[in-house]
Amino acid sequence: MALQVHLPNQQMVRFNEDDTLTSVVEKEKDKRSMLTAFFLKNKEDISAREYKYKDFPKKFTWDTRSHRWNLRKQGLMRGRLVSANPAEGERYYLRLLLSHISGPTCFEDLYTVNNVKHPTFRKAALERGLIESDDGLSQCLTEASLFQFPNALRRLFATILTFCEPGDVRKLWYDHYNALSEDYRRQYESVERVQNMVLTDIKVFLQSMSDNIDDFDLLKINENVNLESGVFREVQEECSVVIEPEHLQARAFLNPEQKFVYNEIMRHVNNDIPGVFFIDATASSGVAANNMPGGRTAHSRFKLPINLENNLVCKISRQSGTAQLLRTAKVIIWDEASMAKRHALEAVDPTMKDITGVMLPFGGKIMVLGGDFRQVLPVVRRGTRAQSVNSSIRISPLWSSIVKLRLTINMRALTDPWFSDFLLRVGDGVEETVQGNFIRIPDDMVIPFTEKKVIKCFD
Template structure:
């Protein structure tokens, strides 16, 4: 009795509907017909069946003569038998060779030309060198967090054959942390585990991948706090000295006030008011370096994603403080007492919030209420202190974008700004007025013209142009500032 091998290929109709109002989808699904299976029989050239016993060793199973090899495996065999196959890739095999189904072998094509179909070879059938090269290439321009996400993607897509080998190549890439090699590995594993948990998976699902240990006191602590403390303090100290030496008198005045407030733990509130080009970002960088080089935590946030990219370690305010999208006068941030984010805020020394005027006042008030509540366990008087007693510096220009109020009137927009909040009376307003972009322009007529134009724009911003007005005024543009048609 001859053996027959049953090969099946399932045709399963899988559809995705992302609109509940797509009624015709329901009718199409009802009338689509049954799922179908294509069955194919072919005659074997041996009497051995494709079975093995439970107690067979792996070597015995792998080394035994198989009844029918796959197209891919047969391609390797053909490379040994035919010289011309060395010039063909696996995809190009059907152009010059014919697949003999009955004997499961490739044979040279004798006549004609055909574009054949070959079976898909999963990436896991290859080695992992390609993925190691991809990660190494991405390391030149990508962040460590993005590299970890890439590695998790490769893990969850089962693309890697031996993930532990790729991991060993990947560890050395993260060099921006002041840690030992063992601590780097442990920290990276913690971060990978955190990303995998978002997909209901764990490193335990991918043996023999290593698992993060918890016997290291520097890594047991809150991972958010750990990230903020992993800066190179020596490098930051050098940066702080260089940046502080380049500050203008206005910037130095603000810099000294903020640093003194942090040192005295006064928990002051400051608003740095300056239009574009006055050096607010440069001041934020100097303050961040000066505080972080002492091993203290600075949280740099901005009201928009683009502005946050200019800040060292910047994040959007909504992301960092878990501020609700739909917000009102009674809202609080989605931060639970005892959580990692709560501990981070408790240990923070300075909060810098750029582009503050474009954010609704309820966002600041929400964070204020949350921090007063979170800090009550470390300071019994936190409920009476703005932002729980933390030093907070806001910056921006009220002449630029104000909070967006859908269908709101001018009064609605003005009343939603930060200077209409109950917090505003506690802020000390500090000003930057010198346009630093002009410092790079050599002395001469061009610089004088640019200074005149900058002063004219600033006068309009301050509402001083056009005489006394209620917000509306006619401004005549000087003729020498106009470009002729």
């Protein structure tokens, strides 16, 4: 169970866009968060004070309606304090105190050590001996390694160096080197190369925070080892994608429609003209048949949240390698965008503006979206047809600013124009139906049923 950790009067507040500030404050002032309810339970129930915050779910259950902790009657639940980065300062030290102190009845109890109230959580943690050594920082890295990828750990390590002033940097490095280097150790056999790549990543992260790796007691980077030093890993990977010669020569084989679309987009590319395009291609145009070299899913590349409806923010930091890659990119191609939910597009737009600092659609990048709305609409779990339509990018306010281009020639069915026309009629909803919404498949497209054929196919 994830337990909220927030500074005094900084708990999460939910409100409607049209609510006034006064109504929001009035509505929220009497509500308790998990943390403030934890304090209240300790104040009301002396027996609860023997538990630390992280152990509370073992004995009590959280009531989302009353916002109270009630005595657990059955089952067992383990708690986990929501992670805090050392760069967050006081919130990080508050989490550290909550992890070690049993039974506080208010924030003041956490500020107080030996009847002396300290001005900050950091000072209180220092007086309690929690940050006298690097144990708290080491524990932070250990906990993060349980659910964070190595690249995120390297960023966290650099953040700790910048903001937390660890006493023994070299020991912290050796203690957590395996977790910091896990991905590179799987890719490369050379111990020195792996070590250099980890150090280089940390160096880049430190530079993004205006720090220098040479100011810390770390191993030196061997500049003789080839690893494109000083470049984000995401940019390295993208620049190392091999482009096959036939892909470069494909321009010579474009049909007139494809050539028009290609030339229009390249006009924007060559003249640095921002623009967003949607290429409406028929199902078997061949556009989607060949995967792009080095392609990634939209959720992976843009760090889109799983629950898009309630969270229109991509999880991309401006200092990250992904952000640098997107800033460097001249063209972004998003295939099968017709199947993406409008919320995905609406999350990427403000993210690109934030990353680039350009307030044009998608941060002024040339975006090329492709797809066929005759195929599958965005999937809405247990949704109606109307809900699927409403989640389409064509309903998004961004749609009006997108240039629409069409490819109507079915490249795979040039020798069978009737079949191509049949697919278009079905996709456009004009094909004749029978018994309601059923479409009759022509007899020459159907294999007659025989038991022998069924057994051969499925047995």
